[in-house]
Amino acid sequence: MHNNKTFACCCATLLVVLLSILMISSRDALVFGKFIINNKKVMPTITFEELKKLLPKEDLSKLKAEALINTVSIYCSSSASSTSKYYLKETSTSFTYTFGNYDFDKAIAVGILYDGYSPVLNNQTDAVDGWMRLWVSTFTNVNRESSGVDACYKSEINRQYAAGMVEGLLTQPQIYNFFQNQYSNWKFAKNNVDLKAKFGDNNEWVKSHERFRSSQQQGRNSSNYYFPSALVAYMQDNYNWLNQQVASNPTSNYWKQVGGTLTQFNGLVQGYTIRAEQEKNEVYGSLNWLDLYFLQAAGDMETLETAIKDPSTTTRSRNNNNNNGIVLPDEETMTDCSALIKITPDCLNLFAGHTTWRGYNIINKMYKVYSLLLNNVASKTVSFASSPSFLSSKDDFYVTENGLVTMETTNDVFNETLFQYITPKSVLCWVRSIVANRLATTSKEWVYYFGLYNSGTYNNQWMALDYKNFKPGVCHLPKDSFWILEQIPGSVMTRDVTDVLNKQSFWSSFNIPYFEHIYNISGYQQAKQKFGNDYDYNLCSRALIFKREQAKIGADRSKPVDYKDFGRVLQFNEWKTDPYSLGDPSKAVSSRYDLRDLRFAAFGGIDTKVTDYVKNLKHTSMWGICGPTHQDESQTPPFTWTDKFKATHLGQPQTYNFDWVDLEDVDSFYSSLSQKSKRRN
Structure with a gap:
């Protein structure tokens, strides 16, 4: 039996071995998004079995079936038989595919997964930082375009x-765990409202x-x-309608990107199914196309889910159901997310950040970078905070290689008469965010693309910030640098609010609509009458806390402002002493409903992501901290996690006690791991 010191050395040895295989040289390199990649084959094929041969025999019993770092390469051929198991009819x-291989020379797509939840060698405290990281790239060696490669590599669909x-x-495995957690939260009622009676024939x-x-x-x-x-009917008809629009609009770049997004999803289902059949790990019931589309x-x-529920059988108030369609909850809703943008007092930096709020059992954080070789798009590379299976962020927080940062916080819709405008003949929010990130070159373009074919689902205040317009030392951003969009079923409003950001030096977002029309028609006036300032745009707890705390960023001009100074505001919760929190741990920038004495829940702020001028334009990346x-x-x-909370939380650590981490590109990530392994030795 090895002691802890010997065991730590073994961990370090494994990391060094992995890094020696994976390390990428920057000499004579091509740019893959913002990553540096050799023009040569980057690493030899290595399987997990071969990796185990590099370790001492006495340590093999400690080696988990899943390595800390896993890689895969996908190959294609247009001459293969249609009887092949992995065949794309279109x-x-x-x-x-080949696991353990990261082949930039010959693969049509490659990927790296670093699982920040799972330790390498049963050494939880040494390996885990709370974030899984996934990098996916397609057709990486662009020089092959002119070298007569197989036609299958030239197809964007492929x-x-x-x-x-x-x-x-x-x-x-991560998708399966996450689905179980998410599904347990949906709480579908067996008897729902009669849609025909509610919305008409x-x-x-x-x-x-x-x-x-x-x-x-x-x-x-x-x-x-x-x-x-x-x-089920909505999802199936929505998918069919989207495909009909793609087929009917072959020259539309918008619909081309919608179709490509659906193709990527179908590829994900195929990859998931292959691995699930091999692992045989779906112990709670297998997942199919429909399950993954819902997820x-x-x-x-x-x-x-809200639209099909009968208000008389939910926590929404029973005694005001006929109040012009405004159906208020019995108590304040658990809303989703906080966001902040800040121009520093010296005007040398511009920060943007976001704190996601959700049930703790679906924290399962995964930072993703997609670098997809696509034609006629503004951004081939986008990085975003996400979760297993999501092709979009869902948090939402994106950084694109085109210098845009986009994010949202969710608004309530208390006016249930608006649900009549929800139609399957629309583009769901998750698809629209992907398409807008790919096509937009400016913040104004972003809100335009996102607003098309509004589904009226996941109704948010979206923020689109154009970092290309920021000049260090210049205190005012030019027109059209910062646009917002607010959506409800049947309506979208957009506006350039750069002047507001310039005047205040900050913009905060906290689940209350900015536009008066959206505020009123959504039912916020009635919510304010019932609950008071919790639903007032200027006087709610977070509005007041943001205004006070953002003013402290860079207030000491003798010290440079770093991401932790900014991130402190997005992590802020001093509910015991802060008069604006009113003694309630849920009334803070990063809420903690679990700390309530009464009406407690495993819900609140579950992360924070931050980017700034340099991080955005040079690395298309961000910093992050995981957990409440x-x-x-x-x-x-x-x-x-204790017995106090009964929620299903597969694939999560027992305690969230993590620090900030640099969610960086591949080259810097490997360099960071290398330095850590040297320090361990």
């Missing part, structure tokens, strides 16, 4: 399908549901998990 292409396969293959969703019930469709509509028929639309589901805030441990101790 392009008559066959795909093969590239996007292969990108999805990479993610499904690498992250299948001419409503598109009603028509979709009637067709579904009369035909009793199977195939993709079947599942091992229960979903209400109204939701992909988890944000949109927040609206769809524990910034002031005298008021917010680290969260630990």
